[in-house]
Amino acid sequence: MRFFLELALSGLAVGAVYGLVAMGFAVIYKATGLVNFAQGELTMIIAYIAWTIQTNLTGNVAVVTVGALGAALLLGLAIERVVMRPMLGEPVFATVMVTIALAVILRSSINFIWDAYPHGLDLGVGRSVVRAGAVGIRTGQIAVVATLLAMLAGFTLFFRYSRFGIAMRAVAADDRTALLMGVSTGRVHAAAWAASAVISGIAGIFFAVSYDLSPTMFQLGLKSFPATILGGLDAVIGSGLGGVIIGVAENLAGGYLGSGTKEVAGFVLIIVILMVRPFGLFGQRDIERV
Amino acid sequence: MRSGTFKETYPELIALTDSRLVWFWGAVLAIALAAAPYLVNAYLLSLLTAILITVTGVLGLNILTGYTGLISLGHVGFLVTGAYGYAVVSGRWGLPPLLGFAASGSVAALLSLVVGAPSLRLRGLYLAITTLAFAFIVSHLIIEAAPLTNGARGITVERPSFGGLSFASDQAFAHLCLAIAILTLFGTLNLRRSRIGRAFVAIRDNDIAARAMGVNLHAYKLLAFTTSAFVTGIAGALYGIYLSYVSVEGFPFLLSIEALAILIVGGLGSPLGAILGTIFVTLLPELTRSALAMFGSEAEALFSTGAQELKSILYGVVIILFLRFEPRGLVGIWHDIRRLWVHWPLRF
Known part of the structure; x- marks a missing residue:
């Protein structure tokens, strides 16, 4: 029982990170109808920027977080403006290939800008262990779950009540009509990229604090993919919850079926989900009028 | 006086080419390629062999991505299963090489059925996602299935010999690759001309319209995926022989990106484009190295330490630039040059 609880709790924490990255996928998909294959790489770059600030400037948590998330915002806007905006109106194939190309560029630039060795991001917080009954959990892991819950609540309110959130949903539903109704779709796309980069940035910093920073961190994006598929590609909230489910499932599979299974559990799950419910648990069924 | 070239019958329309000159120069090129292994040095020969193997694999992917318009990120998975299929059957079990190629x-085609049957029922990007997952599952399975595949240690592969011919020397192996590449080229060209090929292109251009015209979407998508996987598997076997050692590390995920x-x-959907693209992309890292060498030994050292990363960045940049500025690819530029040549000084 204790083994199970430990696995489930640490799965919950890593699942919350997956959930955040998956929300990043979903925000972009919802606004632009495009799967951003560079999400994991964005996460990694932001974590590296946070590490650079921590080693070169100051280890203050607030400064590092604000600095890294500011960089994330700029990076998201820059990518949208320089790389994605010119591809507007091109076939889906072309835009998706551009994000794949972006992913390999960002992934490889790590070795040129930083180095190939793993680093720890030590912000002086999040590493102490809290004991709850028989099992221990790190404060950083509690914080990431809390952040995920806060983000879920925030996004629910944002999409339901704020003017901009409603505009984003309008663009997602039908960008041409939204344009005719006076919504600036370009601005919505830019905001989606920026928001997505910031969410992934948060995930990246939490991941780096709890675990380690290395050039293979982009695999976080691949691991979060099943979460988005499970929750539904167009369901921001569903993706966040999907992450938690995937994290726990993966950890349990790793604990009971062997560590190799952990690596592929999510991918096996993707194929199963796509067979049973291709639009995800919370996504909308795609119906096309001919 | 004839004012242009007009196609008057269907056979003329779908003929591979209406010009004898093209056949003539094609034959000259084939003879030149057959003679090349004896004329160039070992480095260029190895480059030529790599290009021929890549052409085979890319022509395989072209059936799926170029003709049918489906993205696969998992073709490295078929490449690696092809390589292992050959290595296990002919290397470890000692069966004839032809059986190994078969x-x-x-094996790649069978696996593609397993992946494709559930994921091809869906539209859009889902194939890219499931094949991405597939690429990772396959390398995991290969490492787990150690009794069959030797796990992470890999398998050493010998150059094959069959039909009374030995392909042990570099020259002979290049000839084998050339033969298979030409076979694949004509195979895909002819596939494109058949009912099946037209159905593939119809699915790419508008799947709903294709379905309304009686194309069974699921069956034809699956057929495209399986054919593509089969050809890629053969290319994988050749690549394994070329590396002379098959292991999971020899087939990094980057190969999928390289093929795309x-x-x-x-130029998507064009076999000529696949060939031009292969030559361009294979030579790109070499050219970059020479260009960096001009900036002195320090820049060249950067290349040797981060070769894999630099290659990735180059592929990424090249993909983005071409999609942005010349979506038709090198084939589009070639057509422009040809038109200019015929119509000059007029613009059209």
Whole structure:
């Protein structure tokens, strides 16, 4: 029982990170109808920027977080403006290939800008262990779950009540009509990229604090993919919850079926989900009028 | 006086080419390629062999991505199963090499059925996602299935000999690759001309319209995926022989991206584009190295330490630039040059 609880709790924490990255996928998909294959790489770059600030400037948590998330915002806007905006109106194939190309560029630039060795991001917080009954959990892991819950609540309110959130949903539903109704779709796309980069940035910093920073961190994006598929590609909230489910499932599979299974559990799950419910648990069924 | 070239019958329309000159120069090129292994040095020969193997694999992917318009990120998975299919059957079990080649293609094709049957029922990007997952599952399975595949240690592969011919020397192996590449080229060209090929292109251009015209979407998508996997499996077997050692590390995920980059650079859906793209993308790292060498030894050292990363960045940049500025690829540029040549000084 204790083994199970430990696995489930640490799965919950890593699942919350997956959930955040998956929300990043979903925000972009919802606004632009495009799967951003560079999400994991964005996460990694932001974590590296946070590490650079921590080693070169100051280890203050607030400064590092604000600095890294500011960089994330700029990076998201820059990518949208320089790389994605010119591809507007091109076939889906072309835009998706551009994000794949972006992913390999960002992934490889790590070795040129930083180095190939793993680093720890030590912000002086999040590493102490809290004991709850028989099992221990790190404060950083509690914080990431809390952040995920806060983000879920925030996004629910944002999409339901704020003017901009409603505009984003309008663009997602039908960008041409939204344009005719006076919504600036370009601005919505830019905001989606920026928001997505910031969410992934948060995930990246939490991941780096709890675990380690290395050039293979982009695999976080691949691991979060099943979460988005499970929750539904167009369901921001569903993706966040999907992450938690995937994290726990993966950890349990790793604990009971062997560590190799952990690596592929999510991918096996993707194929199963796509067979049973291709639009995800919370996504909308795609119906096309001919 | 004839004012242009007009096609008057259907056979003329779907003929591979209406010009004898094209056949003539094609034959000259084939003879030149057959003679080349004896004329060039070992480095260029190895480059030529790599290009021929890549052409085979990319032509395989072209059936799926170019003709049918489906993205696969998992073709490295078929490449690696092809390589292992050959290595296990002919290397470890000692069966004839031809059986090994048959196994490499069929195992990849069978696996593609397993992946494709559930994921091709869906539209859009889902194939890219499931094949991405597939690429990771396959390398995991290969390492787990150690009794069959030797796990992470890999398998050493010998150059094959069959039909009274030995392909042990570099020259002979290049000839084998050339023969298979030409076979694949004509195979895909002819596939494109058949009912099946037209159905593939119809699915790419508008799947709903294709369905309304009686194309069974699921069956034809699955057929495209399986054919593509079969050809890629054969290319994988050749690549395994070329490396002379098959292991999971020899087939990094980057190969999938490289193949897509080649298709985009060359021009999607065109076998000529696949060939031009392969030559361009294979030579790109070499050219970059020479260019960096001009900036002194320090820049060249950067290349040797981060070769893999630099290659990735180059592929990424090339994909983005071509999609942005010349979506038709090198084939589009070639057509422009040809038109200019015929119509000059007029613009049209």
